[in-house]
Amino acid sequence: MAKTIPYKIYLEEQEMPKSWYNLRADMKNKPAPLINPGTHQPMTAEELGGVFCADLVAQELDNDTREFEIPQEILDFYRMYRPSPLVRAYCLEKALGTPAKIYYKFEGNNTSGSHKLNSAIAQAYYAKKQGLKGVTTETGAGQWGTALSMACAYLGLDCKVYMVKVSYEQKPFRREVMRTYGASVTPSPSMETEVGRRILEAHPGTNGSLGCAISEAVEKAVSTEGYRYVLGSVLNQVLLHQSVIGLEAKIAMDKYDIHPDIIIGCAGGGSNLGGLIAPFMGEKLRGEADYRFIAVEPASCPSFTRGKYAFDFCDTGMVCPLAKMYTLGSDFIPSPNHAGGLRYHGMSPVLSQLYHDGYMEAISVPQTEVFTAAEQFARSEGILPAPESSHAIKAAMDEAIKCRETGEEKTILFGLTGTGYFDLYAYESFHDGRMTDYIPTDEDIARSLSKLPKVD
């Protein structure tokens, strides 16, 4: 007999995952390794160790170990804001008149406002363990920088954040939260680094981009004693840490015998999507269960749906290793009228390989439709969603509406990655009718793709 399913499922402390799950262990086709841009050989642990913390390099390179035990200090920190609730969207279902059952895993109930904290505390922990003084990073919409500054404050590490200039100017509040947690925040591109000065010379007045801020943060880390660089998405290690989202969701669903037919996540660099789907995708890869996975990306930055699967630089300044991924070219910078995050030119190599191998679908959606969905969700479910998360909301609503038409009672799970408290200028422009849908032309994309590095 089925147990009564609560409206919101919170795991008990003893039910919470004690290990992260490494999806790569179950992939037949492993993601391509990061390669050295000079030699085109796979990056060694030693080479990566100059940029990243040692334990994180080990996680990055390990395609075989299925489970990594979560250190107790990180579990202690997780207890402050985890488990996150798995919520049944009864009100949204009612508003849509759909027979579909919609669930969302809500990661916004912490001060950083998003799932980014799951990896921030892990990366800060390993930096501290290695005896470092601090870490550098970049941030776009500011969720990652906020999360990292919280984690560093907790552990007593210094935190230097390069913030994409357009966000630095449009999101002073994010900056102030980071400052509350003691981080230093620099608008990027800046005159502080060689690569920043070079980019400013080539593109005076640029709004900046994630790729460019990454270049600056990496340069700062490798040129400063006792510092390493940390990254909030794309990397294998980040997806490993974010698996906690999917693990919690799966434990909760298994407990109540709920089987999701469709699992949906927004996709920028892939950290949320990769974490959410991990244990479900593991079952699919092992042939134990089947699920439909949908990656949702913005029409203004469509790496899966219009990019190329190729080796490319992770950053604009071309100082980072090359990763094999779906990419729009490291030179691609989405229009500044694009709201929120998800503006990265590339995509997680793990997710890229899975998409390439046909395990996952991808769609892109224009931003005014995303905000329409966001507003309906807010009014029905009470939560003001982040623009990033609202891409997943839009896709989940569309699937639920299809169910209304076909009468199918599908179960849909989507990742609600964060809250929109710091995105109210974007909501304002939507309410005022000033928001437009920027969609790059084929020529725009061909132009940036033409600069891909040549790798055999």
Place this chain on the structure above:
Amino acid sequence: MAKTIPYKIYLEEQEMPKSWYNLRADMKNKPAPLINPGTHQPMTAEELGGVFCADLVAQELDNDTREFEIPQEILDFYRMYRPSPLVRAYCLEKALGTPAKIYYKFEGNNTSGSHKLNSAIAQAYYAKKQGLKGVTTETGAGQWGTALSMACAYLGLDCKVYMVKVSYEQKPFRREVMRTYGASVTPSPSMETEVGRRILEAHPGTNGSLGCAISEAVEKAVSTEGYRYVLGSVLNQVLLHQSVIGLEAKIAMDKYDIHPDIIIGCAGGGSNLGGLIAPFMGEKLRGEADYRFIAVEPASCPSFTRGKYAFDFCDTGMVCPLAKMYTLGSDFIPSPNHAGGLRYHGMSPVLSQLYHDGYMEAISVPQTEVFTAAEQFARSEGILPAPESSHAIKAAMDEAIKCRETGEEKTILFGLTGTGYFDLYAYESFHDGRMTDYIPTDEDIARSLSKLPKVD
């Protein structure tokens, strides 16, 4: 044998309170009734019914019924964001090196960002039930207006908000959230109402005040067909709805045999404090248990600690009934450099009576000390607190530090009423060293108290 106490206690759905608790039923000295400013006679249900919804008037006047069943529709809405967690502040305890056990009931995990939603949905529900078109209200820091707009969107009611002008200008984001939920927001004083025009004439360039916004909202309600006025604090009915905070906290604490020695809440109009302490105070009034209760108010608006217990107008425009309460005079307007809410000149009649009868203590704290405590709390516990809530944090930390000095293992419970996402200008001014401590002089207070209405 004691059960293991989780880090965060979430009640199960079946454990959640199904009724609100009316503290007045257990008070020997009942709070004084609202009186008609013209006749000085107690306001009748009929008189109040012109301003408030009928069911809410019944709740307002009922000093005897101990429990009011929560209607199913409200329980359904509560499920969207309740239960709120009762959190053990392990990290803060460690940072303070105190043997005290600190718990907080966190009400900020909803889009309105505070506990105000508990009463907003109740008041909107009764308005809807009465077949009204909409409601009017005022908002200061914006938490109440946001909460009400969410509740009205959910029920399909129109919502007109008069927002204290200084907050309207300093908090455009709050305004935008209300707009997301479909509310109309007018800066107060405005030219839309007679009382607004009168106040603007007398005080051109005024920053506005809660009392003044109340006057406008009341005038709008009584002069518009199908509308009533709703209020987010002070009133008996609001404390009744907010008892859900204390009831949940008490159920959770009883479940794990935790007995709080000290219960602390910030106090503006008293909605959070009154709700948090309700079931505990009930036990104290009935002689079943003892607790120390501490109300914490800002030094810039100290109605308990420096006000007078007397009948006064609830609003600046003197259109509302008179309430017997601790008051600084309805003419008192705290300095605009005072951050956040808690800027109301009076205090809940229920709490005023209890304070007058010696059941509760009150202290006032200056705002720079409050922000120092807020920042330490954020860095330890991960949550960015609202300035209002941080008054309680400051007092709880001080009590915990006393325990460090005496070695006592006291158990402290405080109300963390909301998040500070929309208060980052205040945090910025604190970080920049621009924040000052405004404390009214004795003459300031004597001047506004001299205008109290004469009531026998």
